[in-house]
Amino acid sequence: MSLKISGMxxxxxxxxVACSEEAPHTNLTLATVNSEHIxxxxxxxxxxxxxxxxxxxxxxxxxxxINQQNVHELGVAWTYDLQTSRGVEATPIVVDGKMFVTGAxxxxxxxxxxxxxxxxxxxxxxxxxxxxxxCCDVVNRGVAVHEGKVIASxxxxxxxxxxxxxxxxxxxxxxxxxxxxxxxxxxxxxxxDKVLIGNGGAEFGVRGxxxxxxxxxxxxxxxxxxxxxxxxxxxxAASDGIFAAKANDTWGDTGKWTSDGGGGTVWDSIIxxxxxxxxxxGVGNGSPWNATLRDPEGxxxxxxxxxxxxxxxxxxAYKWHxxxxxxxxxxxxxxxxxxxxxxxxGEAGQAxxxxxxxxxxxxxxxxxxxxxxxxxxxxxxxxxxxxxxxPQGRPIEHPDARYTEKxxxxxxxxMGAHNWHPMAFSPQTGLAYIPAQQVPQLYQSLPEGQSAKxxxxxxxxxxxxxxxxxxxxxxxxxxxxxxxxxxAWDPVKQQERWRVEHKGPGNGGILATASGLVIQGTLxxxxxxxxxxxxxxxxxxxxxxxxxAAPSTYAIDGEQYVAVATGWGGGxxxxxxxxxxxAVAPDIGxxxxxxxxxxxxxxxxxxxxxxxxxxxxxxxxxxxxxxxxQLYAESCMVCHGPLVISSGVLPDLRWSxxxxxxxxxxEIVMEGxxxxxxxxxxxxxxxxxxxxxxxxxxxxxxxxxxxxxDAQAPTK
Ligand code: CA
Numbered sequence: 001m002s003l004k005i006s007g008m009x010x011x012x013x014x015x016x017v018a019c020s021e022e023a024p025h026t027n028l029t030l031a032t033v034n035s036e037h038i039x040x041x042x043x044x045x046x047x048x049x050x051x052x053x054x055x056x057x058x059x060x061x062x063x064x065x066i067n068q069q070n071v072h073e074l075g076v077a078w079t080y081d082l083q084t085s086r087g088v089e090a091t092p093i094v095v096d097g098k099m100f101v102t103g104a105x106x107x108x109x110x111x112x113x114x115x116x117x118x119x120x121x122x123x124x125x126x127x128x129x130x131x132x133x134x135c136c137d138v139v140n141r142g143v144a145v146h147e148g149k150v151i152a153s154x155x156x157x158x159x160x161x162x163x164x165x166x167x168x169x170x171x172x173x174x175x176x177x178x179x180x181x182x183x184x185x186x187x188x189x190x191x192x193d194k195v196l197i198g199n200g201g202a203e204f205g206v207r208g209x210x211x212x213x214x215x216x217x218x219x220x221x222x223x224x225x226x227x228x229x230x231x232x233x234x235x236x237a238a239s240d241g242i243f244a245a246k247a248n249d250t251w252g253d254t255g256k257w258t259s260d261g262g263g264g265t266v267w268d269s270i271i272x273x274x275x276x277x278x279x280x281x282g283v284g285n286g287s288p289w290n291a292t293l294r295d296p297e298g299x300x301x302x303x304x305x306x307x308x309x310x311x312x313x314x315x316x317a318y319k320w321h322x323x324x325x326x327x328x329x330x331x332x333x334x335x336x337x338x339x340x341x342x343x344x345x346g347e348a349g350q351a352x353x354x355x356x357x358x359x360x361x362x363x364x365x366x367x368x369x370x371x372x373x374x375x376x377x378x379x380x381x382x383x384x385x386x387x388x389x390x391p392q393g394r395p396i397e398h399p400d401a402r403y404t405e406k407x408x409x410x411x412x413x414x415m416g417a418h419n420w421h422p423m424a425f426s427p428q429t430g431l432a433y434i435p436a437q438q439v440p441q442l443y444q445s446l447p448e449g450q451s452a453k454x455x456x457x458x459x460x461x462x463x464x465x466x467x468x469x470x471x472x473x474x475x476x477x478x479x480x481x482x483x484x485x486x487x488a489w490d491p492v493k494q495q496e497r498w499r500v501e502h503k504g505p506g507n508g509g510i511l512a513t514a515s516g517l518v519i520q521g522t523l524x525x526x527x528x529x530x531x532x533x534x535x536x537x538x539x540x541x542x543x544x545x546x547x548x549a550a551p552s553t554y555a556i557d558g559e560q561y562v563a564v565a566t567g568w569g570g571g572x573x574x575x576x577x578x579x580x581x582x583a584v585a586p587d588i589g590x591x592x593x594x595x596x597x598x599x600x601x602x603x604x605x606x607x608x609x610x611x612x613x614x615x616x617x618x619x620x621x622x623x624x625x626x627x628x629x630q631l632y633a634e635s636c637m638v639c640h641g642p643l644v645i646s647s648g649v650l651p652d653l654r655w656s657x658x659x660x661x662x663x664x665x666x667e668i669v670m671e672g673x674x675x676x677x678x679x680x681x682x683x684x685x686x687x688x689x690x691x692x693x694x695x696x697x698x699x700x701x702x703x704x705x706x707x708x709x710d711a712q713a714p715t716k
Pocket of ligand 1 (some may be wrong): 202203284285331333
C-alpha cells in the first residue's frame with residue numbers, strides 16, 4: 001500500500017480513525033520510514049512502526065474500525081507458520097503493507113501483511129552452544145525498521161541490518177564479549193540515526209550496558225555501562241562521568257561483582273522521550289542476586305541495578321536515574337515496559353510528562369520524564385518484601401526480606417509481579433493495562449561452604465522450598481498459589497480500576513485501541529478483547545497455542561487487522577512446569593492475523609503423544625537421590641522444571657527412555673549428544689557420578705508421580 005496519494009489517505013483514514021481528524025501527508029514507505037515517523041506514530045495508525053508502537057511505547061492504536069460493537073465479527077484473515085517451536089515473544093512490525101516478525105532462534109520473517117505470503121526468511125544460525133547460556137528460552141522480541149533496513153538482534157550477541165526487500169545482510173556487528181555468557185532477546189530501537197540495543201545474562205554473571213550503533217554502518221556510537229568497572233577506572237564510555245562522580249561509591253571493592261560483572265543488564269525496555277531528547281532504559285537485577293556475596297563489604301545501593309536511567313540520545317551522557325530496588329537481592333529487574341504519557345497531575349489538572357513502569361518488584365511508579373523525580377508509587381499486587389515506599393520512592397523493606405539470617409517467602413518471586421510481557425496505556429481511558437502475576441518464591445542464601453556447581457550464578461539456593469518428595473495433592477496447592485491477572489490501573493490515583501483473573505501466570509502482552517478495546521492473549525491460548533473501561537469480555541478465540549507476545553494492529557486498503565505471534569515457551573513455560581495442570585501442548589510458532597469477517601482457520605494443535613509413564617526402575621541410595629536433587633535444582637531445573645515436571649516445551653525427563661538408560665543419559669548430559677538443540681554437555685560442572693545421581697533423582701520423581709496418582713505405572 002502506498003500512502004503517497006493524499007486523497008486516498010483521507011478516504012482510508014475516515015473509515016479507520018475518527019473522521020474529524022485530518023490525516024496528514026506522511027510519505028511512509030519501507031524506504032523512507034525513519035525516526036520522525038516513529039516520533040509521530042499516532043499520525044500513521046495504519047502502520048506499527050516500532051516494538052511498542054511508537055517511542056512512547058503505549059501500545060495504543062488510533063485505529064477504530066474494530067470496535068466494541070463489531071469486535072465479535074473478528075475472524076482469521078491469515079496465519080503463517082514459523083519454522084520452529086519454542087517461545088515466541090515478538091510484536092509484529094508493519095510498514096507499507098509489509099510485516100516483519102521474529103520467532104525462536106532469532107529467525108526473522110518478512111511477510112505480506114495483507115495475505116501472509118512470505119517475502120523472505122533470515123536464519124542467523126544461532127548455535128545450540130549459544131542457546132545454552134540463556135536463562136529463558138531462545139526467544140526474541142522483534143525487529144526495528146529504518147529507511148529500507150530491518151534491524152535484528154541475534155541471541156548470540158550479534159546486531160544485524162537486513163535489506164527490508166530481500167533479507168540480505170547489509171552489516172553485522174558483535175555487540176558482546178563472546179568469552180562471557182551474554183545473550184540478546186530484546187528488540188532493537190532506532191532513535192534518529194542510531195540503533196539502541198542491550199543484552200541479558202545477569203543470572204550467569206555479566207556486566208550490563210546499552211549501546212548505540214550507527215544505523216547506516218553498524219559503527220559503535222556510544223555505550224553506557226550500568227555497573228562499575230571492577231577496578232573503578234574509566235571505560236572510555238559515556239557512563240564514565242557519572243560513575244566517577246557518584247556510582248562507583250555505591251559499590252565496595254571486593255566480592256563476586258568484581259569477577260562476574262554485577263549484572264544490571266538492559267534486556268528489554270528502551271524508550272525515547274522526544275520532548276527532552278532522552279533515551280530512557282530499564283536496568284536488570286544484580287549478579288549474583290545475593291548482595292552479601294555480590295558486594296560483601298559494601299552497604300551501597302549498587303548503581304544502576306534495578307533502575308530506570310535517562311541518557312542523552314546523541315551522546316549517551318547521563319541525565320537522571322531512579323532506582324526501584326536499591327541493592328537488589330531478589331532478581332527484581334526494572335527492565336519491564338517503560339511508557340511515556342502526559343498525565344493530568346498539575347494543580348489545575350494540567351498535563352505533566354511522565355514515565356511509568358510496573359517492574360518485577362510489584363510497585364507501579366510514576367516519574368517526571370524530564371528530571372526522573374519520583375511523583376508517586378503504589379504496589380499493584382500484594383507483596384511481602386516491602387511495606388510501602390517512602391516519600392522519595394525508596395522501598396521500606398521487610399526486616400527479613402534479604403534472607404541473610406533465614407529464608408524468606410518472597411512475593412513477588414524472581415518471575416516478578418510483572419515480567420517482560422508488555423503493558424499498554426490508553427490516553428483515552430487514562431488507564432494502564434498490566435499483565436500482572438503472582439509467583440511466590442522461597443529465597444534462601446546458599447549455605448556456607450556449599451559449592452554451587454551450577455552455571456547459574458545466584459548466591460541463592462535454587463532448591464529452596466522444593467520438596468524432594470511430597471504427598472498427593474501437593475501440586476494442586478502449588479498451582480493455587482500462582483495467579484495471573486489482567487489489571488487495569490489508574491496511574492493518577494494509583495489504584496486498580498478493574499481486573500480479569502486468568503488461570504495461571506505468564507500471559508500475553510497488551511494492545512489498547514481508540515475504539516475502547518483492550519486485547520490480550522493467554523499462555524493457555526485464548527485471544528480476548530475486553531471493554532477498556534470496564535473489563536467486560538467482548539470476544540475471545542482460541543488460537544490452539546500459547547500466547548506470550550503482545551498483539552499489534554494495522555490497516556491496509558481500508559481494512560484493520562490485529563496480529564499476534566503465538567508459540568509456547570519462554571521463561572515461565574520452561575521453568576515452571578509444576579504450575580500447569582492442563583498445559584497447552586507445545587506447537588509450532590505462528591503469526592495469527594484477524595480482521596472483521598475473516599473466514600480463515602487456525603490449524604489444529606499438534607497432538608501430544610507423551611504417555612506419563614516411567615520407562616525404567618528406580619535406582620540409587622537415598623543419599624544419591626538427595627545429591628541428585630540438589631544438583632538438578634542447580635543445573636537442570638530452570639529448563640526442565642521444578643519437581644522434574646516439564647510444561648511440555650522441552651521433553652519431560654520423567655517419561656523419557658533416555659532417563660531409563662544410563663549410557664544414553666551419559667552421552668546427552670556429559671558428551672553433548674543433543675548439543676544442537678541447546679542441551680550442551682555439563683562435563684565442566686558435573687562429574688559422571690553427579691550425572692547418574694541426577695538421573696536417580698529424576699527416576700525417583702517419575703515413580704513419585706505414579707505413587708501420587710499423577711502418572712501411570714508402566715505396563716509390562
Ligand atoms: Ca534476572
